[in-house]
Amino acid sequence: MKLDNTLLPLIYMIAAMGFILAIKWMNSPATARRGVIVGEIGMVLAVAGTLLRFEVVSYQWILVAFVLGTAAGIPIAYIMPMTAVPQRTAFSHACGALASALIGTAEYYKGINQGPALTTTEMTALIVETLLGFLTFTASMMAFGKLQETLPQRPITYKGQNFVNLGVFAAAAGIGLALIISPDRTILFPIFTVLALVFGVLLIIPIGGADMPTVIALLNSYAGLSASAMGFVLNNKMLIVAGALDGSSGFILAIIMCRAMNRSFGNVLFGAFGQLQTSAAASEARPYRSATADEAAQILDSARTVVVIPGYGMAVAQAQHKLREMYELLTKRGVNVEFAIHPVAGRMPGHMNVLLAEADVPYDKLREMDDINPEMPNADVALIIGANDVVNPGAETDPKSPIAGMPIIQAYKARTVMVIKRSMNPGFAGIDNDLYYMPNTIMLFGDAKAFLSSLVKELAAVGRAA
Amino acid sequence: MGGYEFDLWVFMLAAFLGFQLIRGVSPLLHTPLMSLTNAISAITVVGAILITGAKDASALSRVLGFSAVFLAVLNAVSGYLITDRMLKMFKKREPEKK
Numbered sequence: 001m002k003l004d005n006t007l008l009p010l011i012y013m014i015a016a017m018g019f020i021l022a023i024k025w026m027n028s029p030a031t032a033r034r035g036v037i038v039g040e041i042g043m044v045l046a047v048a049g050t051l052l053r054f055e056v057v058s059y060q061w062i063l064v065a066f067v068l069g070t071a072a073g074i075p076i077a078y079i080m081p082m083t084a085v086p087q088r089t090a091f092s093h094a095c096g097a098l099a100s101a102l103i104g105t106a107e108y109y110k111g112i113n114q115g116p117a118l119t120t121t122e123m124t125a126l127i128v129e130t131l132l133g134f135l136t137f138t139a140s141m142m143a144f145g146k147l148q149e150t151l152p153q154r155p156i157t158y159k160g161q162n163f164v165n166l167g168v169f170a171a172a173a174g175i176g177l178a179l180i181i182s183p184d185r186t187i188l189f190p191i192f193t194v195l196a197l198v199f200g201v202l203l204i205i206p207i208g209g210a211d212m213p214t215v216i217a218l219l220n221s222y223a224g225l226s227a228s229a230m231g232f233v234l235n236n237k238m239l240i241v242a243g244a245l246d247g248s249s250g251f252i253l254a255i256i257m258c259r260a261m262n263r264s265f266g267n268v269l270f271g272a273f274g275q276l277q278t279s280a281a282a283s284e285a286r287p288y289r290s291a292t293a294d295e296a297a298q299i300l301d302s303a304r305t306v307v308v309i310p311g312y313g314m315a316v317a318q319a320q321h322k323l324r325e326m327y328e329l330l331t332k333r334g335v336n337v338e339f340a341i342h343p344v345a346g347r348m349p350g351h352m353n354v355l356l357a358e359a360d361v362p363y364d365k366l367r368e369m370d371d372i373n374p375e376m377p378n379a380d381v382a383l384i385i386g387a388n389d390v391v392n393p394g395a396e397t398d399p400k401s402p403i404a405g406m407p408i409i410q411a412y413k414a415r416t417v418m419v420i421k422r423s424m425n426p427g428f429a430g431i432d433n434d435l436y437y438m439p440n441t442i443m444l445f446g447d448a449k450a451f452l453s454s455l456v457k458e459l460a461a462v463g464r465a466a
Numbered sequence: 467m468g469g470y471e472f473d474l475w476v477f478m479l480a481a482f483l484g485f486q487l488i489r490g491v492s493p494l495l496h497t498p499l500m501s502l503t504n505a506i507s508a509i510t511v512v513g514a515i516l517i518t519g520a521k522d523a524s525a526l527s528r529v530l531g532f533s534a535v536f537l538a539v540l541n542a543v544s545g546y547l548i549t550d551r552m553l554k555m556f557k558k559r560e561p562e563k564k
Binding site: 019020022023024026027029032033035039040042043046047050053055056057058059061062064066068070072073074076077078080082085088089092093095096098099102105106107109110113114121125216220223224227228230231232233234235236238239240241242244245246248250252253256341348349350351353354357358360362363365366368 | 469473477482484490497500504506507508509510511512513517519522523526527530533534536537538541546547548549551554555558
């Protein structure tokens, strides 16, 4: 049985509707799983319809690729620990972008060697598709390496970096333009490919770990736009719609991340944040208070409201499960425990929420920054675990601070602030945090997981004594 | 209306629809949202199938197409499954037992 061109467009349209509904139903955890199912149905319909197209005659390689892709995909989905989700996401952006770039390349050589020759509009779409595809591929692999810590997380900068980057991009775009004008100059295509790949690498070299949420969202957007451009080449509306949804999704998330840091796209991509050696000199010894797990447990036990502010350090220490134990113990005593999540906490949008949900913290206890800030003055304790910049009051008070103007979770307004931290060393970005020296702040030194374990033990003991 | 013009309209409307829909997604679910949209964009497998399965496909086309099918299927399978795995973890508080 082969599908003709009357039924196929309908199948593609139904698939596109499935994708739209899938995203719509992501608006609440109650309907989100339904969304995954309609997305899957759409995908299966579209793939089945495509396999039955009369142009498709040879199946053996497709079948082998399907089996291999599925065999590799299932373990990735189930074995991957939740802390590694940012890496997996970067990796899948790389795969998706490479797939569309390879298809674009194949389309190009098919048009040149076999025809029908590509029209100027098709060629324009093809160049956009391959440019975004190849640069997103290497950029995502670089992001993957940084997140996996096989590459240094520190931003690497050198003099004239932005000129080099823009130069490489301009060269790639210029050669792309030449190819659009005369596609027959086949010698240009490999050069174009190499330049796009190199630009992807250069783009990520100056990006530090703290900027990863924005960058991952932006790469998500590029991968989607590349898929959408493929839809223009193949004249397939479903691809255009699916790619546009992915592209706009990544773009919006990137905007949200930028706003949460009070920075512009340009600043994230070309600003090379976190290279502030100057702040190291300013760290003269200032007095601070510290306490043991025993004392901290007493304070937590007598509190009525505790707001926990987790950051990337919690993820690194894998402390989320111990945190949930503490949450349960305190809740049993009638202490109201909430979790305040900054939009850029962690290494990708929503990272903290997934980790805490995995540890069985109910999602109605996970509060957004704007939602919880007005309640911070009523909190007896703000407990900060592995977060630094997102609670730094310098963002509000010091106009010279590198993070000036960045919205923060106003932990300093709580009656008591407790910070679990390894030492007094400044954090990743090297910015000193006045919060640690405030009179109502108590530093709790140690590894987040180890400290929470002893805190949980002490809390259980306090409970028995009472 | 020419083919590409029509395609551009589709793109523009879909992008706006996307903006509106994503705005409605709770920040709680931003990570699963990203893995879902990533799985959806693996629909590029359609293009890969057309390249790989064509009657007169050259050896180059077959190799590139085969790799693209593999990568897209990998993304689709792992993307949908991990999204569902994440979403399963989001639970509300159990009703108080007294």
